[in-house]
Amino acid sequence: MSSTAPAVRGQELSGHNRISTQALTSLAKAAAAQFLGVEADDVRADWSDDDGMLALSLVAPISMPPLRAVLLDPSRVAGTGGSIWDRTVRAKAGILATVAELSGSGLSRVDIRITGAKISEGGRVR
Helix, strand or coil: CECCCCCCCCCCCCCECCCCHHHHHHHHHHHHHHHHCCCHHHCEEEEEEECCEEEEEEEEEEEECCHHHHHHCCHHHHHCCCCHHHHHHHHHHHHHHHHHHHHCCCEEEEEEEEEEEEEEECCEEC
């Protein structure tokens, strides 16, 4: 940030702030990891311009319980938040809100492509 005006609480100061693409990408990957139940390193994030706003494209796996556990107890699917489709739709909204709020950036949309499943037992991803 560059500014020549003194810092005064509650007053706008001259100058500018910049958030690097790398910082935005790290934030997007962390938000996606949280909502999809995977590690941030498993998420790929790309940005594009959408009429002056940012469009976020994510490629990631999603966590899910072991199929054997689901066969024994079908309510495990409900316990994880529903179907992969339902969870992905909810994740889009949550990721958009989180990234926009924490970065102050205007996001037009979040596109998610699920590439696989990470089998999770309880709260731990394997």
